[in-house]
Amino acid sequence: MTQASIITIGDELLIGQVVDTNSAWMAQELNKAGIRVTRRVAVGDVWEEIWQALDEEQKHADILLITGGLGPTSDDITKPLLCKYFNGKLVVDEEARKNVLDIFTRLNRPLIERNLLQAEVPDNCTVIQNTRGTAPGMWFEKEGKVFVSMPGVPHEMKGMMESHVIPALQQKFHFPFIVHRTLLTAGVGESFLAERIRDFESALPPEVKLAYLPNYGMVRLRLSASGREKETIEKKVADLFETLQGLVREYLVTNEDEPLEKVVGKLLLGKGKTMCTAESCTGGYIAHLLTSIPGSSAFYDGSVVSYSYQAKEDLLQVEHSVLESKGAVSEEVVIQMAKGALKNIGSDYVIAISGIMGPEGGMPDKPVGTVWVAVGDENSLVTKKFSFRFDRMRNIQLTAVNALNTLRVFIRSEGQ
Amino acid sequence: MTQASIITIGDELLIGQVVDTNSAWMAQELNKAGIRVTRRVAVGDVWEEIWQALDEEQKHADILLITGGLGPTSDDITKPLLCKYFNGKLVVDEEARKNVLDIFTRLNRPLIERNLLQAEVPDNCTVIQNTRGTAPGMWFEKEGKVFVSMPGVPHEMKGMMESHVIPALQQKFHFPFIVHRTLLTAGVGESFLAERIRDFESALPPEVKLAYLPNYGMVRLRLSASGREKETIEKKVADLFETLQGLVREYLVTNEDEPLEKVVGKLLLGKGKTMCTAESCTGGYIAHLLTSIPGSSAFYDGSVVSYSYQAKEDLLQVEHSVLESKGAVSEEVVIQMAKGALKNIGSDYVIAISGIMGPEGGMPDKPVGTVWVAVGDENSLVTKKFSFRFDRMRNIQLTAVNALNTLRVFIRSEGQ
Numbered sequence: 065m066t067q068a069s070i071i072t073i074g075d076e077l078l079i080g081q082v083v084d085t086n087s088a089w090m091a092q093e094l095n096k097a098g099i100r101v102t103r104r105v106a107v108g109d110v111w112e113e114i115w116q117a118l119d120e121e122q123k124h125a126d127i128l129l130i131t132g133g134l135g136p137t138s139d140d141i142t143k144p145l146l147c148k149y150f151n152g153k154l155v156v157d158e159e160a161r162k163n164v165l166d167i168f169t170r171l172n173r174p175l176i177e178r179n180l181l182q183a184e185v186p187d188n189c190t191v192i193q194n195t196r197g198t199a200p201g202m203w204f205e206k207e208g209k210v211f212v213s214m215p216g217v218p219h220e221m222k223g224m225m226e227s228h229v230i231p232a233l234q235q236k237f238h239f240p241f242i243v244h245r246t247l248l249t250a251g252v253g254e255s256f257l258a259e260r261i262r263d264f265e266s267a268l269p270p271e272v273k274l275a276y277l278p279n280y281g282m283v284r285l286r287l288s289a290s291g292r293e294k295e296t297i298e299k300k301v302a303d304l305f306e307t308l309q310g311l312v313r314e315y316l317v318t319n320e321d322e323p324l325e326k327v328v329g330k331l332l333l334g335k336g337k338t339m340c341t342a343e344s345c346t347g348g349y350i351a352h353l354l355t356s357i358p359g360s361s362a363f364y365d366g367s368v369v370s371y372s373y374q375a376k377e378d379l380l381q382v383e384h385s386v387l388e389s390k391g392a393v394s395e396e397v398v399i400q401m402a403k404g405a406l407k408n409i410g411s412d413y414v415i416a417i418s419g420i421m422g423p424e425g426g427m428p429d430k431p432v433g434t435v436w437v438a439v440g441d442e443n444s445l446v447t448k449k450f451s452f453r454f455d456r457m458r459n460i461q462l463t464a465v466n467a468l469n470t471l472r473v474f475i476r477s478e479g480q
Numbered sequence: 481m482t483q484a485s486i487i488t489i490g491d492e493l494l495i496g497q498v499v500d501t502n503s504a505w506m507a508q509e510l511n512k513a514g515i516r517v518t519r520r521v522a523v524g525d526v527w528e529e530i531w532q533a534l535d536e537e538q539k540h541a542d543i544l545l546i547t548g549g550l551g552p553t554s555d556d557i558t559k560p561l562l563c564k565y566f567n568g569k570l571v572v573d574e575e576a577r578k579n580v581l582d583i584f585t586r587l588n589r590p591l592i593e594r595n596l597l598q599a600e601v602p603d604n605c606t607v608i609q610n611t612r613g614t615a616p617g618m619w620f621e622k623e624g625k626v627f628v629s630m631p632g633v634p635h636e637m638k639g640m641m642e643s644h645v646i647p648a649l650q651q652k653f654h655f656p657f658i659v660h661r662t663l664l665t666a667g668v669g670e671s672f673l674a675e676r677i678r679d680f681e682s683a684l685p686p687e688v689k690l691a692y693l694p695n696y697g698m699v700r701l702r703l704s705a706s707g708r709e710k711e712t713i714e715k716k717v718a719d720l721f722e723t724l725q726g727l728v729r730e731y732l733v734t735n736e737d738e739p740l741e742k743v744v745g746k747l748l749l750g751k752g753k754t755m756c757t758a759e760s761c762t763g764g765y766i767a768h769l770l771t772s773i774p775g776s777s778a779f780y781d782g783s784v785v786s787y788s789y790q791a792k793e794d795l796l797q798v799e800h801s802v803l804e805s806k807g808a809v810s811e812e813v814v815i816q817m818a819k820g821a822l823k824n825i826g827s828d829y830v831i832a833i834s835g836i837m838g839p840e841g842g843m844p845d846k847p848v849g850t851v852w853v854a855v856g857d858e859n860s861l862v863t864k865k866f867s868f869r870f871d872r873m874r875n876i877q878l879t880a881v882n883a884l885n886t887l888r889v890f891i892r893s894e895g896q
Contacts, residue, residue: 080508092496347771348764355763
């Protein structure tokens with residue numbers, strides 16, 4: 065199987081100033097296309113280290129995809145380095161030059177000499193035009209190996225990958241088919257699942273791999289296989305996936321590779337219903353998860369993020385006396401928040417949340433991580449108390465996932 | 481300077497199912513401690529590939545930090561591999577065993593044999609106890625090099641790094657001091673900045689590095705240096721940083737390494753004022769950014785995420801006739817949203833947003849990416865129209881950053 069390495073270049077990756085989301089996206093797309101990524105390497109903006117990475121990664125892979133270090137400033141050295149690495153010389157690419165000029169005209173920004181340098185490329189590469197920025201991509205070949213250099217700006221790199229790099233790789237190499245099938249479980253640990261499906265796992269044919277991917281108290285199971293014959297491999301994985309689903313049926317959230325918020329969205333769309341949220345401690349994170357889904361306006365009406373007492377009282381009609389007597393983090397308050405949101409936003413279902421995410425704000429009887437959740441509809445509300453004990457961000461994420469799952473279970477159990 | 485490589489293990493990283501946030505966090509912490517991370521490598525759950533990575537990375541680095549592949553399931557092979565790599569044999573660690581038992585007792589989950597295997601460790605490593613999970617960490621030494629293996633679960637790894645690994649590395653090695661100073665600019669491009677500070681940049685002493693980190697239309701500039709004498713190096717960078725700030729003063733957002741939402745939060749805290757948001761197309765993302773900051777309840781009151789017409793009308797008193805005649809994405813509507821939020825939430829400042837984030841929902845006169853923003857207080861509102869042309873998520877992020885920056889400028893310009 066054709067193997068690829070991803071090399072990302074930039075000091076910001078090595079001092080942790082930037083989380084590398086490019087590599088994950090690239091790996092996903094390459095994988096879908098039948099290219100196995102075996103290594104991902106990040107190096108700094110240092111001549112010898114980039115050079116060494118190029119030398120080493122071509123021992124591991126047939127395709128080297130390189131991002132970063134193509135900016136117009138002097139800390140960006142990828143282009144001159146590649147030029148030297150492949151013994152080329154820099155020449156102006158007319159189409160790239162026109163692109164730079166067009167972009168500056170459109171943005172109405174003054175063009176300086178430095179910007180035009182972006183249009184220079186080594187004369188021995190195939191230029192990949194950048195429709196979303198000024199730095200062109202470069203495709204080199206050497207001893208049967210392909211080296212592709214792209215900008216580190218995510219949407220520029222994505223544009224090049226989709227419109228040029230992946231189609232060109234598919235044309236050049238003969239890739240096998242890769243099939244992944246993923247399901248998501250909730251309410252059960254990794255070890256317990258492993259025990260449950262032990263016989264299934266040990267009987268798997270060698271070309272099929274099973275992976276456990278735990279996250280936020282949920283566990284994803286993934287079957288993967290690759291082969292030359294699309295139908296054979298798809299059929300084999302589909303049959304095994306069917307068996308696997310049967311083995312974990314009572315914990316199954318979805319048999320697609322999709323996030324929980326999308327599962328909830330699809331459930332609502334299927335019923336022609338909508339939902340809303342009333343969020344205190346999650347501060348709009350659930351609203352953000354739901355509205356990240358394209359088309360979410362069809363099932364999501366909105367949220368009241370009621371951080372202050374006044375917002376809870378004025379926008380959700382939580383009673384002042386209840387806030388005073390029970391505290392904002394209480395079952396009574398989340399019930400009133402849920403009712404207020406249902407009434408004011410006019411949705412079919414609601415999630416209401418109040419809690420203490422930390423690091424400050426804990427009390428002896430309500431330590432950091434205490435969360436009350438109410439989910440339901442106008443006829444019925446279910447409340448739950450959770451106790452998380454992590455950092456602020458993880459507490460927010462865990463609360464969101466658990467609240468969404470509680471609503472999912474509520475909707476699924478209706479009429480049963 | 482002591483060099484480190486980070487090796488992350490897991491197929492999920494190579495098919496892009498998981499974004500590697502661990503490496504960024506680790507790099508940040510190591511950097512603060514004076515350890516230079518020169519490479520980050522990700523490999524799959526494949527025996528030969530992990531083995532090879534261990535062989536290769538020790539050529540580059542003195543310290544190898546390894547995460548992942550320590551779960552209780554059979555796709556996790558890091559522990560047996562390390563055991564073999566260092567010629568050890570697996571033995572039960574009593575403290576780790578007690579930890580596993582404690583965790584299962586506390587969670588009230590049935591314990592199975594497989595879970596107890598987590599307490600086995602190679603007999604030639606120093607065990608790093610895991611206070612947040614079942615898999616212990618392992619510290620090996622060989623020919624002056626240190627190899628540390630930790631779980632891939634972020635909060636378990638972070639716990640080990642903070643309480644054990646970094647202090648132990650500091651004790652073993654003699655690290656130099658690393659100083660970074662970062663500032664954030666808005667409203668100006670990377671090339672323009674580079675031109676502006678060209679003389680400054682070319683006159684920098686060789687031990688000081690300047691980096692340009694563009695993101696969301698803003699550019700971060702970072703000066704870095706390392707040295708043996710803390711005070712000398714701090715003074716040198718501080719002086720240069722002072723000069724740099726002077727050169728970009730009119731574009732300066734902050735001279736700290738902090739996100740824009742924190743800059744806005746500090747500005748509000750300094751004035752003893754609060755803000756709220758009324759978000760349509762950003763769907764709670766601004767609320768989420770602001771409430772991710774610990775202590776944000778002191779300056780942030782809440783948000784109305786008004787995705788539907790009804791939410792806009794009922795919670796923000798946007799007039800139905802205006803929604804009908806002007807459309808939800810219009811200057812008139814964001815003005816009414818802003819006024820409604822100020823009144824109902826009772827804050828000093830407001831950001832209101834309505835737009836079309838895509839991929840669907842564009843209209844001939846309002847294409848995808850059209851956004852109206854209103855910011856201000858009860859006396860004065862500023863409106864702005866933006867046109868972004870990226871994917872949904874990036875449009876949401878760009879809208880949030882630009883809206884926050886517009887409010888920042890509004891607050892800063894008061895009384896001038």
